[in-house]
Amino acid sequence: MASQGFRTDSARRRPARSLPAGQRETDWPGVRLHIVTGKGGTGKTTAAAALALALASGGHRTLLAEVEGRQSIARLFDVPPLPYEETKVAVAPGGGELYGLAVDPKAALLDYLEMFYRLGRAGRMLEKIGAVDFATTIAPGVRDVLLTGKVYEAVRRRETIRDGGAEVERPVYDAVVMDAPPTGRITRFLNVNEEVVGLAKVGPIRNQANSIMTLMRSNLTAVHLVSVLEEMPVQETADAVTELEQIGLPVGGVFVNMVREPFLPPSALEAATRGSLDRSEVLDGLAAAGLGRRSRATGNDTSHAALATALLEEAAGHGERVAMEHTERGELLSLGRPTYELPALAGGIDLGALYQLAGLLGEQGAA
Amino acid sequence: MTLDIDTLLDDPATRILVCCGSGGVGKTTTAAALGVRAAERGRRVVVLTIDPARRLAQSLGLAELDNTPRPVAGIDTSAGGALHAMMLDMKRTFDEVIEGHATPEKASQILENPFYQALSSSFAGTQEYMAMEKLGQLRAQADAGEHDWDLIVVDTPPSRSALDFLDAPQRLGSFLDGRFIRVLSAPAKAGGRAYFKVMSAAIGTATGLMTKLLGAQVLKDVQTFVAALDTMFGGFRERADATYRLLQAPGTAFLVVAAPERDALREASYFVERLEDEGMPLAGLVLNRVHTGPAEGLSAERALTAAEDLDDAGEHALTAGLLRIHADRMRLSEREKAVASRFVQAHPAVEVAQVPARPQDVHDLDGLRGVGADLARSGQPVLSV
Numbered sequence: 001m002a003s004q005g006f007r008t009d010s011a012r013r014r015p016a017r018s019l020p021a022g023q024r025e026t027d028w029p030g031v032r033l034h035i036v037t038g039k040g041g042t043g044k045t046t047a048a049a050a051l052a053l054a055l056a057s058g059g060h061r062t063l064l065a066e067v068e069g070r071q072s073i074a075r076l077f078d079v080p081p082l083p084y085e086e087t088k089v090a091v092a093p094g095g096g097e098l099y100g101l102a103v104d105p106k107a108a109l110l111d112y113l114e115m116f117y118r119l120g121r122a123g124r125m126l127e128k129i130g131a132v133d134f135a136t137t138i139a140p141g142v143r144d145v146l147l148t149g150k151v152y153e154a155v156r157r158r159e160t161i162r163d164g165g166a167e168v169e170r171p172v173y174d175a176v177v178m179d180a181p182p183t184g185r186i187t188r189f190l191n192v193n194e195e196v197v198g199l200a201k202v203g204p205i206r207n208q209a210n211s212i213m214t215l216m217r218s219n220l221t222a223v224h225l226v227s228v229l230e231e232m233p234v235q236e237t238a239d240a241v242t243e244l245e246q247i248g249l250p251v252g253g254v255f256v257n258m259v260r261e262p263f264l265p266p267s268a269l270e271a272a273t274r275g276s277l278d279r280s281e282v283l284d285g286l287a288a289a290g291l292g293r294r295s296r297a298t299g300n301d302t303s304h305a306a307l308a309t310a311l312l313e314e315a316a317g318h319g320e321r322v323a324m325e326h327t328e329r330g331e332l333l334s335l336g337r338p339t340y341e342l343p344a345l346a347g348g349i350d351l352g353a354l355y356q357l358a359g360l361l362g363e364q365g366a367a
Numbered sequence: 368m369t370l371d372i373d374t375l376l377d378d379p380a381t382r383i384l385v386c387c388g389s390g391g392v393g394k395t396t397t398a399a400a401l402g403v404r405a406a407e408r409g410r411r412v413v414v415l416t417i418d419p420a421r422r423l424a425q426s427l428g429l430a431e432l433d434n435t436p437r438p439v440a441g442i443d444t445s446a447g448g449a450l451h452a453m454m455l456d457m458k459r460t461f462d463e464v465i466e467g468h469a470t471p472e473k474a475s476q477i478l479e480n481p482f483y484q485a486l487s488s489s490f491a492g493t494q495e496y497m498a499m500e501k502l503g504q505l506r507a508q509a510d511a512g513e514h515d516w517d518l519i520v521v522d523t524p525p526s527r528s529a530l531d532f533l534d535a536p537q538r539l540g541s542f543l544d545g546r547f548i549r550v551l552s553a554p555a556k557a558g559g560r561a562y563f564k565v566m567s568a569a570i571g572t573a574t575g576l577m578t579k580l581l582g583a584q585v586l587k588d589v590q591t592f593v594a595a596l597d598t599m600f601g602g603f604r605e606r607a608d609a610t611y612r613l614l615q616a617p618g619t620a621f622l623v624v625a626a627p628e629r630d631a632l633r634e635a636s637y638f639v640e641r642l643e644d645e646g647m648p649l650a651g652l653v654l655n656r657v658h659t660g661p662a663e664g665l666s667a668e669r670a671l672t673a674a675e676d677l678d679d680a681g682e683h684a685l686t687a688g689l690l691r692i693h694a695d696r697m698r699l700s701e702r703e704k705a706v707a708s709r710f711v712q713a714h715p716a717v718e719v720a721q722v723p724a725r726p727q728d729v730h731d732l733d734g735l736r737g738v739g740a741d742l743a744r745s746g747q748p749v750l751s752v
Binding site for chain 2: 039040041042072113125126129130131133134137141182184195200201202203204205206230231232233235260263264268277278281282284285286288289290291306307309310311312313314315317318320321324346347348
């Protein structure tokens with residue numbers, strides 16, 4: 001969709017800001033559209049939000065767009081549900097701004113029709129006879145063209161600002177981050193061109209699909225993959241890399257989420273998994289720490305012996321898990337993509353946690 | 368309240384078990400584990416999986432996506448049960464619906480139509496619709512005595528939202544049978560005369576716009592598709608409605624699967640409420656991958672303080688490490704309990720079964736047996752409200 005039109009975006013009404021601060025050293029110079037996908041449950045939305053925040057820091061303006069109608073951005077940033085309008089959801093360290101947008105296919109379609117056909121009341125009639133429903137839910141591929149089209153428009157939108165005496169034109173957003181559908185559906189979602197080509201050989205939808213595809217295949221775009229160190233998500237990540245490369249989309253980085261640090265040195269981990277840790281040493285340690293007596297509060301058996309057995313059992317599970325994570329990390333590294341690690345946060349994800357994760361992504365060169 | 372899985376599985380009145388929930392919570396594994404357990408307890412089971420992980424599929428002997436239930440090897444059949452499993456091929460299922468309801472000539476016309484091809488392979492709701500269709504077929508085959516299955520376990524597609532499973536079939540069904548598609552194909556038939564006058568402007572705009580947006584060819588494809596489908600009109604919505612009624616009938620039980628995380632439980636809540644609204648029988652919630660510990664009596668705080676004391680004293684590094692492992696696990700467990708108890712408070716009548724987290728993924732029959740045993744293990748300390 002073209003570079004103007006659409007609804008009034010609050011991003012355009014704000015006072016012009018100064019030109020961006022000096023470019024940072026990142027792994028993705030020149031990339032303006034970051035598409036984030038991952039298997040369900042890997043923390044894809046959290047990673048996308050942290051990346052958007054990291055990209056905004058240092059005086060940049062970033063848009064985080066969601067396309068699945070879940071209102072995840074509003075929940076994550078603890079703001080009211082987002083309207084179909086770019087809304088400021090957070091400020092980033094160093095004067096940056098983060099905007100959020102929940103893309104709605106129906107609103108996007110009506111916008112689009114309004115822009116090109118000046119429909120007015122006819123738009124509502126279309127809705128009445130089911131044409132809007134048809135286009136946004138049934139017509140194969142059209143929904144995805146509308147969703148990606150809105151994001152495409154945000155990437156390309158430009159504004160004119162006054163820098164000293166001169167008028168300078170620049171993009172409204174330094175970067176756009178799309179919280180995309182999960183890996184299982186990502187290739188089909190992004191491959192809008194292929195989707196539509198089977199259906200529409202000519203016409204505006206087809207042209208639109210072509211323009212979106214050109215942007216997504218260019219070096220302005222990177223498709224990042226979020227995984228955790230478990231077998232299925234890692235396998236899906238590897239599959240997604242292959243599929244994305246097949247359709248010519250630029251694969252970005254791998255975000256390893258919810259990483260937990262081992263609590264024991266390697267030799268002890270191995271012994272823990274084998275069940276050969278020194279039990280008497282653990283018993284002594286518990287005695288020294290004053291732990292291990294019958295607790296009246298819970299009635300549980302927390303004698304030295306029972307506690308030692310329980311802790312050794314937990315340590316064995318921990319050892320097994322660390323070993324598995326080691327294997328899976330190897331699999332992810334073998335994909336040969338830049339890799340970023342995000343820790344599991346015991347307190348869960350809140351706004352503070354997002355800033356912490358954003359900081360870590362910045363340090364590792366993701367933004 | 369604890370969900371008693373074995374009673375549910377053993378009850379001959381239980382004919383269909385639907386596992387639903389948001390993506391990444393372990394629906395497919397749960398469905399497979401229930402199938403294995405029911406079969407080994409004497410039921411004759413068929414498991415319909417949608418998109419299993421490769422190694423899980425292999426463990427069920429599902430090397431290819433061929434849309435036909437295959438016997439699963441390695442099942443203990445001494446109790447008289449059996450297990451079949453299949454992976455859904457949505458395009459093939461759609462093709463079969465067409466082939467089953469149209470003359471060979473018409474069927475091939477439809478199958479070759481570009482709009483049909485796009486619709487059957489890429490519409491986001493087709494997978495849900497075809498999962499329901501396949502479920503209906505399996506049930507009909509069982510009822511007709513073609514197979515001796517007495518329990519069908521269904522995994523649901525990895526939808527945008529768990530509710531899509533219920534809505535998409537009707538959405539597609541009502542589109543295929545609905546007014547709009549008739550409007551597109553034959554505007555003059557869409558209504559009476561007075562009505563026609565009012566609607567004609569909108570219809571004209573609609574067809575005009577469709578032509579502009581998608582090109583004239585698309586509209587022609589849609590019209591040809593509709594014309595070819597003519598004999599099947601009514602059939603789609605009817606079939607979707609019939610399967611929907613099957614889901615409301617006694618003998619069907621829904622299991623909502625969730626991980627003890629905020630988002631997954633929120634989806635589970637929506638689903639539970641929706642099932643109640645629709646009068647669909649909810650058997651309970653499977654809370655998957657729960658971190659419980661053998662030493663629940665020792666809190667995270669105490670364990671961490673003790674670990675620090677040991678570090679300060681400069682001794683017993685091993686014990687300090689073990690205490691930190693424990694504290695980390697307890698913290699996670701406490702957070703899980705907090706989100707789970709919110710669900711329990713909101714839905715006190717929903718029975719819950721917990722499956723402890725495993726250090727490794729499940730991808731063989733023994734692993735599935737283990738999950739099944741965990742599902743059935745009742746009387747464990749459940750969530751404290």
